[in-house]
Amino acid sequence: MLNPKTLSVTVAGKEITFETGKIARQANGAVVVRSGETTVFCSACRAKEASKDLDFLPLRVDYQEKFSSAGKTLGGFIKREGRPSEKEILTCRLIDRPLRPMFEDGYFTETQILSYVWSYDGENQPDTLAICAASAALTISDIPLIEPVAAVKVGFLNDQFVINPTTEEMEASSLDLILAGTKESILMIEGFCDFFTEEQVLEAIYKGHKAIREICLALAKWREEIGQPKKRDLLDPLKPEVLKAVEDIVLAGIETALKIPAKEARNESLASIKENMLKQIFPEGEEAQFNKRDVLLAYKKISSKAMRKQVLETGSRVDGRSLEQIRQIEVETDLLPRSHGSALFTRGETQAVAVCTLGSENMAQRYESLDKDSTRQFYLQYSFPPFSVGEVGRVGGAGRREIGHGKLAERALTAILPTHEDFPYVIRLESNITESNGSSSMASVCGGCLAMMNAGVPIKKPISGIAMGLILEKDKYSILSDILGLEDALGDMDFKITGDEEGITAFQMDIKVSGITPEIMKAALLQAKGGRRHILGEMLKACPKTNDQLSKYAPKIASLQIPASKIGMVIGPGGKQIKAIIEETGCEMNINDAGVVSIASQDQDMIDLALSIVTGIVAEAELGKTYHGRVVSIMPFGAFIEILPGKEGLCHISELDHARVNEVTDVIQQGDKFDVQVIRVDENSGKISLSRKALLPKPEGFEERPPRERRPARDDAPRRPRRDDSPRQPRRDDAPRSMGILPPPPLS
Numbered sequence: 054m055l056n057p058k059t060l061s062v063t064v065a066g067k068e069i070t071f072e073t074g075k076i077a078r079q080a081n082g083a084v085v086v087r088s089g090e091t092t093v094f095c096s097a098c099r100a101k102e103a104s105k106d107l108d109f110l111p112l113r114v115d116y117q118e119k120f121s122s123a124g125k126t127l128g129g130f131i132k133r134e135g136r137p138s139e140k141e142i143l144t145c146r147l148i149d150r151p152l153r154p155m156f157e158d159g160y161f162t163e164t165q166i167l168s169y170v171w172s173y174d175g176e177n178q179p180d181t182l183a184i185c186a187a188s189a190a191l192t193i194s195d196i197p198l199i200e201p202v203a204a205v206k207v208g209f210l211n212d213q214f215v216i217n218p219t220t221e222e223m224e225a226s227s228l229d230l231i232l233a234g235t236k237e238s239i240l241m242i243e244g245f246c247d248f249f250t251e252e253q254v255l256e257a258i259y260k261g262h263k264a265i266r267e268i269c270l271a272l273a274k275w276r277e278e279i280g281q282p283k284k285r286d287l288l289d290p291l292k293p294e295v296l297k298a299v300e301d302i303v304l305a306g307i308e309t310a311l312k313i314p315a316k317e318a319r320n321e322s323l324a325s326i327k328e329n330m331l332k333q334i335f336p337e338g339e340e341a342q343f344n345k346r347d348v349l350l351a352y353k354k355i356s357s358k359a360m361r362k363q364v365l366e367t368g369s370r371v372d373g374r375s376l377e378q379i380r381q382i383e384v385e386t387d388l389l390p391r392s393h394g395s396a397l398f399t400r401g402e403t404q405a406v407a408v409c410t411l412g413s414e415n416m417a418q419r420y421e422s423l424d425k426d427s428t429r430q431f432y433l434q435y436s437f438p439p440f441s442v443g444e445v446g447r448v449g450g451a452g453r454r455e456i457g458h459g460k461l462a463e464r465a466l467t468a469i470l471p472t473h474e475d476f477p478y479v480i481r482l483e484s485n486i487t488e489s490n491g492s493s494s495m496a497s498v499c500g501g502c503l504a505m506m507n508a509g510v511p512i513k514k515p516i517s518g519i520a521m522g523l524i525l526e527k528d529k530y531s532i533l534s535d536i537l538g539l540e541d542a543l544g545d546m547d548f549k550i551t552g553d554e555e556g557i558t559a560f561q562m563d564i565k566v567s568g569i570t571p572e573i574m575k576a577a578l579l580q581a582k583g584g585r586r587h588i589l590g591e592m593l594k595a596c597p598k599t600n601d602q603l604s605k606y607a608p609k610i611a612s613l614q615i616p617a618s619k620i621g622m623v624i625g626p627g628g629k630q631i632k633a634i635i636e637e638t639g640c641e642m643n644i645n646d647a648g649v650v651s652i653a654s655q656d657q658d659m660i661d662l663a664l665s666i667v668t669g670i671v672a673e674a675e676l677g678k679t680y681h682g683r684v685v686s687i688m689p690f691g692a693f694i695e696i697l698p699g700k701e702g703l704c705h706i707s708e709l710d711h712a713r714v715n716e717v718t719d720v721i722q723q724g725d726k727f728d729v730q731v732i733r734v735d736e737n738s739g740k741i742s743l744s745r746k747a748l749l750p751k752p753e754g755f756e757e758r759p760p761r762e763r764r765p766a767r768d769d770a771p772r773r774p775r776r777d778d779s780p781r782q783p784r785r786d787d788a789p790r791s792m793g794i795l796p797p798p799p800l801s
Contacts, residue, residue: 065216082194086186090174095186100163114149122173123423151233151240157197159290176219195281203268204233207261236269238567245464248556251578299351357543384595393607394508398500402490407500408483409508413653414643416479433482435459441489462497465551465559477612491537492520509600517588518551550581617648638663669698702741
């Protein structure tokens with residue numbers, strides 16, 4: 054028998070409802086979350102037994118937006134949802150990142166979270182609801198989650214921060230921030246803004262966390278009321294004796310290896326220490342005393358402890374830098390001769406080859422979502438091949454990490470793009486990571502900015518990006534600028550920030566521990582500001598300003614605004630008119646619903662020709678204006694002359710010449726081209742009257758015959774009877790009725 058349990062929380066005046074016990078009752082935890090008419094379902098399931106071999110948590114998160122939730126279906130041939138979209142992958146990452154560090158220590162059981170959007174009202178966004186739903190499903194299940202997690206979105210409208218703004222409000226918002234955390238601390242931040250100050254960013258985070266706290270407290274109370282007991286017999290925490298045995302073998306060697314500045318040499322030394330440890334603990338032919346997984350976990354824990362101790366006690370990092378020091382930066386632009394714009398950005402042992410390609414509307418990225426089907430005029434594609442870290446690996450489609458890093462860099466650079474009216478190009482950026490040792494996404498921001506400048510894109514201002522780290526031990530902490538991959542893996546925070554000298558365009562933070570205070574976050578933001586300025590200064594030394602001219606290999610694009618009511622005239626019936634223009638000029642042409650005509654070609658003359666044709670199609674004939682026309686047809690009473698594409702006027706025989714013209718063909722022939730003047734435009738019918746003689750010099754002695762004056766009709770003059778006024782003779786009934794068809798001839 055169904056026995057649903059519900060929980061309601063009011064956040065910023067909007068009610069969020071959680072329900073369980075009605076749907077998917079065989080899952081370890083299943084919750085339906087509603088806000089308005091948006092409904093998100095989430096299940097949480099675990100394997101029956103814990104894994105004895107894995108030294109990490111095998112957590113799988115999948116999120117899917119059912120198009121039926123918005124009364125839609127997919128536009129392609131296959132109507133069933135399948136491969137996840139970019140937005141779905143990004144939402145999977147948003148769910149995963151705050152939840153992963155909240156599982157209890159020693160939990161290595163395979164766990165799966167499945168989330169589906171079942172109803173979407175177009176106002177309440179489902180991504181933050183999905184994070185709350187996943188947390189609620191884990192909270193009431195027997196899966197050992199430490200405490201509930203919640204998420205909200207923050208916007209900025211009319212100089213005020215708005216919690217969980219609607220879709221329409223988000224379109225006008227200058228801030229798009231999603232943050233997740235517990236009742237005490239923030240765990241994940243992902244935000245994009247229009248050059249906000251550090252103080253504005255902090256204020257947005259504080260306001261968002263207040264709303265998160267309300268949801269977390271309600272979920273914690275709900276767990277006490279209906280939650281299952283946590284199955285802690287699945288936990289397999291690291292045993293102290295294993296940690297002590299491994300520490301005795303490797304600690305001294307690790308402390309020495311962590312002082313080697315070069316990544317490759319340091320990794321070789323650490324690998325040798327690890328191999329020697331395994332040989333000592335697992336001698337050949339003898340029974341193993343410890344589980345291999347526990348030994349590897351102990352090795353990682355000791356490595357982290359040694360690195361953290363070195364930073365906190367000496368202020369020196371594994372590559373010899375001070376806490377605020379940025380690695381050496383090298384920049385080269387115009388790297389690839391045939392690309393429209395390119396740059397090589399190297400920061401220490403992290404390197405990105407960025408390429409900018411410019412194109413017409415046909416190059417835009419098409420996408421489908423619950424809100425709309427549209428195109429992107431700017432997009433960045435990030436690739437991370439295995440050779441960038443000196444490894445052998447699979448090469449194929451972009452993974453979740455690549456999509457996430459690429460979208461972060463793309464959204465960071467969106468704030469500096471020119472308007473489409475000022476620069477009517479579609480912009481595609483590629484970031485090819487050729488070396489990696491920390492923060493390749495920020496190298497993508499720097500390289501992408503330089504590639505656009507090299508391509509001649511008139512960006513608003515250049516920006517840079519930096520990744521910050523944190524080592525926190527009780528009340529002692531150190532903030533690290535421009536972190537290495539090792540510092541990211543063994544540290545407590547990964548905080549990425551992009552912007553210029555004064556403002557921020559994007560920020561992303563993942564925190565692995567609680568206890569990060571507002572003071573620590575503020576210190577990290579201010580230290581990052583100095584790092585951004587330094588990196589930007591190095592970039593501008595190599596590329597002081599945007600190129601004045603586009604590459605000779607880039608297409609030339611012109612745009613023209615026409616009245617929306619005349620779009621059909623340019624397209625023509627069945628696209629006949631626009632196809633004819635494309636065939637004649639060889640240009641690419643696109644027209645949007647607002648009436649913006651975009652024309653692209655390598656040949657400027659052909660662009661000018663296409664523009665003149667379109668201008669002529671939508672233009673109106675002006676009284677008294679002279680046009681260069683072409684005779685399209687000749688009649689006994691005059692000639693029809695095309696003065697604009699698709700627009701013809703009549704030049705009466707009397708308007709061909711000053712002298713009397715007996716036959717039209719005595720003066721002009723079909724196909725002739727000459728100037729004519731518009732002498733009349735009928736306001737009702739739009740018919741155009743033209744004159745050739747008005748532009749011809751008058752013959753010597755020629756006198757214009759004055760127009761004949763018409764005598765006004767007298768009211769008392771007898772009126773001539775019209776033919777229709779004569780009386781009609783009555784028709785004989787036996788007279789044949791005429792049907793307009795001749796009768797057939799009689800048969801012989």
